[in-house]
Amino acid sequence: MRHLLSTEDLGKDDAVRILDTAEEMAAVSDREVKKLPVLRGRTVVNLFFEDSTRTRISFEAAAKRLSADVINFAAKGSSVSKGESLKDTAQTLEAMGADAVVIRHWASGAPARLAASGWIDAAVVNAGDGTHEHPTQALLDAFTMRRNWARINGTASPGTDLSGMKVAIVGDVLHSRVARSNLWLLRTLGADVTMVAPPTLLPVGVAKWPCTVSYDLDETLAAGPDAVMMLRLQGERMNAAFFPSTREYSRRWGFDDRRLKALDSHGLTDTIIMHPGPMNRGLEISAAAADSPRSTVLQQVRNGVSVRMAALYLLLSGETHAAPATIQEAQR
Amino acid sequence: MSTPNEATAYLVKGAAIGSGAAADLLIRNGVITETGTGLSAAGATVIDAEGLVAVPGMVDLHTHLREPGREDAETVETGSRAAALGGFTAVHAMANSSPVADTAGVVEQVYTLGRKAGWTDVRPVGAVTIGLAGERLAELGAMADSRARVRVFSDDGICVHDPVLMRRALEYVKGFDGVIAQHAQEPRLTDGAQMNEGDVSAVLGMTGWPAVAEESIIARDVLLAQHVDSRLHVCHVSTAGSVEIIRWAKQRGIKVTAEVTPHHLWLTDELVRSYDPVYKVNPPLRTDEDVQALRAGLADGTIDIIGTDHAPHPSEAKECEWAQAAMGMTGLETALSVVQHTMIESGLIGWDDFARITSLMPAQIGRLQDQGQPLEAGSAANITLIDPAARWTVEPNKMATMGRNSPFAGRELPGRVVATFYQGHPTVLDGSLNTPRTAEGE
Numbered sequence: 001m002r003h004l005l006s007t008e009d010l011g012k013d014d015a016v017r018i019l020d021t022a023e024e025m026a027a028v029s030d031r032e033v034k035k036l037p038v039l040r041g042r043t044v045v046n047l048f049f050e051d052s053t054r055t056r057i058s059f060e061a062a063a064k065r066l067s068a069d070v071i072n073f074a075a076k077g078s079s080v081s082k083g084e085s086l087k088d089t090a091q092t093l094e095a096m097g098a099d100a101v102v103i104r105h106w107a108s109g110a111p112a113r114l115a116a117s118g119w120i121d122a123a124v125v126n127a128g129d130g131t132h133e134h135p136t137q138a139l140l141d142a143f144t145m146r147r148n149w150a151r152i153n154g155t156a157s158p159g160t161d162l163s164g165m166k167v168a169i170v171g172d173v174l175h176s177r178v179a180r181s182n183l184w185l186l187r188t189l190g191a192d193v194t195m196v197a198p199p200t201l202l203p204v205g206v207a208k209w210p211c212t213v214s215y216d217l218d219e220t221l222a223a224g225p226d227a228v229m230m231l232r233l234q235g236e237r238m239n240a241a242f243f244p245s246t247r248e249y250s251r252r253w254g255f256d257d258r259r260l261k262a263l264d265s266h267g268l269t270d271t272i273i274m275h276p277g278p279m280n281r282g283l284e285i286s287a288a289a290a291d292s293p294r295s296t297v298l299q300q301v302r303n304g305v306s307v308r309m310a311a312l313y314l315l316l317s318g319e320t321h322a323a324p325a326t327i328q329e330a331q332r
Numbered sequence: 333m334s335t336p337n338e339a340t341a342y343l344v345k346g347a348a349i350g351s352g353a354a355a356d357l358l359i360r361n362g363v364i365t366e367t368g369t370g371l372s373a374a375g376a377t378v379i380d381a382e383g384l385v386a387v388p389g390m391v392d393l394h395t396h397l398r399e400p401g402r403e404d405a406e407t408v409e410t411g412s413r414a415a416a417l418g419g420f421t422a423v424h425a426m427a428n429s430s431p432v433a434d435t436a437g438v439v440e441q442v443y444t445l446g447r448k449a450g451w452t453d454v455r456p457v458g459a460v461t462i463g464l465a466g467e468r469l470a471e472l473g474a475m476a477d478s479r480a481r482v483r484v485f486s487d488d489g490i491c492v493h494d495p496v497l498m499r500r501a502l503e504y505v506k507g508f509d510g511v512i513a514q515h516a517q518e519p520r521l522t523d524g525a526q527m528n529e530g531d532v533s534a535v536l537g538m539t540g541w542p543a544v545a546e547e548s549i550i551a552r553d554v555l556l557a558q559h560v561d562s563r564l565h566v567c568h569v570s571t572a573g574s575v576e577i578i579r580w581a582k583q584r585g586i587k588v589t590a591e592v593t594p595h596h597l598w599l600t601d602e603l604v605r606s607y608d609p610v611y612k613v614n615p616p617l618r619t620d621e622d623v624q625a626l627r628a629g630l631a632d633g634t635i636d637i638i639g640t641d642h643a644p645h646p647s648e649a650k651e652c653e654w655a656q657a658a659m660g661m662t663g664l665e666t667a668l669s670v671v672q673h674t675m676i677e678s679g680l681i682g683w684d685d686f687a688r689i690t691s692l693m694p695a696q697i698g699r700l701q702d703q704g705q706p707l708e709a710g711s712a713a714n715i716t717l718i719d720p721a722a723r724w725t726v727e728p729n730k731m732a733t734m735g736r737n738s739p740f741a742g743r744e745l746p747g748r749v750v751a752t753f754y755q756g757h758p759t760v761l762d763g764s765l766n767t768p769r770t771a772e773g774e
Contacts, residue, residue: 008535087651107655108526108537109607116606117651130655132537180537204542205534 003115003124004311006133007185012161015188019143020158021310022303028065029306039068042099042316046072047089048127049105054277055127055137058301059102062308068316071098086110090119098122100316108132108177123315131175137276138181140307142189144274144300145227152226152270163190168220170196170253171231171284172242174203178276179231183211196220198253200242217253221262229274230255230285246283256286263294272296342758343373344751347381347717349707351682357386359713362756366709379761381717384750385683388691389421389714391703393484393513393591394567394639395664397423397454399445400438401430406644406734408445408454411664414642414733415452416759418664419716419749422453422695422703423642427464428489434459434470436478443480450768451759455698458482460501460512464490469501476508483699486513488567489614491549493519498553502562509699511563511589514553516574517615521545526655528601528616536604538654541616543571550574554581554588565697566590568641570615572625579634589697591639592626594670595661595739599623603739609650609657610739613643630689631680637694640667644735662735666726668718669745676720677746683720702755713756722748732765 001014028036044063046056056072063070075089084092093101100123103111108130115124128134142162149165150157167186173179173195186193193211195202206213214220221228233249243249250256255273263271273285273294281287290297344357349367356371357364366373392415398406408425415423425442427433433442439456446454458475462468464487475482485505492498492514501512522545527533529540550566554577557564569575569590581588595613600620603611611617629635643660650657671690675681681689687706691714695704705711725744728736752760757769 085648085652086656087648105653107653109655110653112607113653116608130537177537180535203534204529204540205531208531209534 004135005112005126007135007138007181012188018139018310022143022306023158025309026306034065037067039066039316042068043097044068044070044100045093045098047101047103049075052104058304059308061305065309087119090114094120102127104128106130128177132177133181134177135181136308137178138185140300140304141182142185143303143307144296148272161189165191166225167191167227168194168196168225169229172201172233173197174201176231194220198243224268227272233284250283254284255289257288260289341373341376343376343378344381347384347386349386350687351684359756362713364709364711364713385718385720387687387716388704389716390419390690391422391694392420392640393424393694393698394641395423395425396643397425404646409449410734412449412451414664416752417732419668419752420452421714421754424455424457424484426488427457427459432459432463434462436474439475439480439482440478456480458485460485460487460492483510484513485510488515491515491517499556503560506562511565513565513567515567516546516549518545518549527604528618532601543573546571547573550577554586558586564588568593568615570596570618572622575625575629575634589636591637592630592635593641594663594667597626597674607654609654610737612657612659613661614659627680638671638690640664644733645737650737662733662738665731666740669747672747713753715753717751719748719750
């Protein structure tokens with residue numbers, strides 16, 4: 001693995017290796033001294049062209065727990081402002097000796113462009129690009145699902161996949177990089193996916209995606225999903241006539257208290273409710289659902305650090321197949 | 333300076349005339365004076381054209397020369413050198429320069445620059461609306477009456493989307509036999525559009541440019557053209573649905589002509605998966621189904637002409653994120669080869685058809701008197717000599733255009749321009765630039 005750009009081109013072996021490595025990283029995070037010396041002397045740059053405090057601090061914590069030096073580069077600028085070009089920024093980071101660049105960008109494909117351009121030699125990690133992909137989010141979601149799925153099946157998590165699991169992804173699929181990354185990764189890991197959204201918030205071309213498409217959340221819940229992932233709704237979508245009002249959206253596609261009760265009445269005791277955050281409480285998810293024991297929101301945040309540690313470690317250690325052994329050594 | 337250099341005589345020996353048999357062409361004083369076999373002429377420079385194909389000099393109805401205003405991207409001089417090397421004896425310079433070519437003054441400036449360069453006939457296109465703003469008609473009559481004798485009017489790059497303004501423009505240009513060349517793009521349906529809307533955009537997470545945004549404008553415009561009995565030309569048709577609508581309109585006798593670019597005859601939106609902005613263009617690359625429909629439409633005459641939409645950009649406009657990148661591709665120096673590959677070598681058309689779609693029809697649409705004439709005695713000596721057996725690899729750095737944004741970079745293409753005669757003067761010989769033509773009285 002040279003870069004981590006998308007889950008669409010992430011093979012099953014690599015995906016499972018990242019998740020298994022993340023399990024080991026999680027063990028580190030549970031210790032009193034949450035630090036490994038494995039990336040000492042390496043430099044990780046967080047290059048953010050779009051604000052995202054949560055993702056940035058998650059990557060920052062991950063890199064620091066691996067003893068890497070971290071540089072935060074907030075290159076935020078509006079799409080029209082002609083500041084420094086991506087090329088110049090990349091070459092600057094190269095000159096500074098960056099070993100990995102974690103890039104968040106409002107433009108779809110910017111990380112792929114950076115990786116393929118020849119402007120920089122560093123490993124590129126996509127931390128969310130436009131409405132394209134957010135692979136580490138999907139990996140932390142899969143990690144969270146795998147732990148729950150293994151627990152239900154009474155097995156240990158490492159080495160397993162998500163075969164047989166049914167996942168519903170609900171909301172603004174059209175504009176969601178989380179939905180896209182999750183779809184490809186969940187399919188790779190053997191889960192069945194249903195996308196639930198108003199027809200206006202599904203892309204033209206969704207029919208070719210390897211998933212079921214539904215406009216009806218209640219029907220999907222009645223079919224017994226093992227995980228329900230609610231997507232964040234951007235308020236400004238309403239202005240572009242994607243739906244009539246936030247209230248109507250909430251009634252038809254929000255995870256409200258009525259639907260929380262429906263899970264119980266359907267007998268779905270183990271079904272989890274996921275959200276990538278930040279949540280719009282009362283819009284796509286009710287407070288009761290967000291705070292219920294079914295909610296994995298905080299687990300997801302915690303797992304995010306472990307997964308990002310794993311990704312950085314595997315990209316920068318250069319010995320992906322020998323990774324677990326190296327960690328064991330490092331822990332001594 | 334002194335003797336007009338077209339006074340020299342040239343005897344082109346043994347070239348196949350389009351799809352027909354080999355013949356000789358005697359060129360004297362800018363005119364084809366004699367055709368036949370075994371011709372000889374004392375003092376004439378003999379050009380051995382055995383194995384070559386001769387076609388009327390190519391005419392591009394859709395070229396961006398960027399001057400005035402963006403001389404960092406292209407100039408009339410560099411663009412017309414590229415045109416000559418590509419086999420073109422006339423190009424229509426689109427109006428989206430800076431200042432916009434919306435007055436007699438600007439079109440005359442471009443026309444004069446073209447005459448001074450002398451590599452090809454530079455015919456300015458006039459803007460339909462002032463500043464391409466789509467609000468008020470530019471002085472179309474003044475441009476038509478100017479020394480540039482503008483007959484093609486276009487806001488290319490921007491659609492004349494106001495139906496009343498479009499109707500008036502279509503009506504008004506009837507007064508001087510003009511034509512409105514429409515960039516068919518419904519603006520509201522393409523707000524922020526980055527690529528074709530379909531299976532690939534769904535995966536890449538890019539804002540889509542739906543086919544219906546082109547087709548709905550074409551449908552409206554052919555009905556408007558019918559209603560006011562005017563000439564409409566549709567620029568860079570890119571979808572299968574557009575071909576169907578134009579076919580329908582032609583069957584009803586509506587005066588519509590249409591063009592397709594070489595790149596839309598070959599490339600598809602699958603290339604966008606690379607996120608390399610060299611593939612960013614407007615209208616966007618479509619699907620293979622569209623490509624096949626465009627080829628069929630071009631072969632059966634539904635689409636009348638090839639228009640290159642040659643759009644050079646400085647490197648920084650493409651060395652960036654896809655969303656930041658400029659739209660457009662160079663095309664003058666690859667057009668012949670791409671058309672040979674997609675249309676001739678696929679068996680869809682022959683060289684006579686090639687002459688029709690690259691010379692006769694575009695000259696007729698642009699009302700160019702001395703271009704697009706058949707290769708026979710009495711015609712203006714605008715001739716392109718092609719070696720159809722040649723193979724070459726596209727290297728943008730070696731092109732005459734200042735633009736390095738060729739989507740065909742690295743591809744091996746068939747066919748090479750060996751010589752270009754512009755009004756009897758060889759602007760290109762042995763595949764290389766020769767000398768510009770000196771216009772009489774200058």
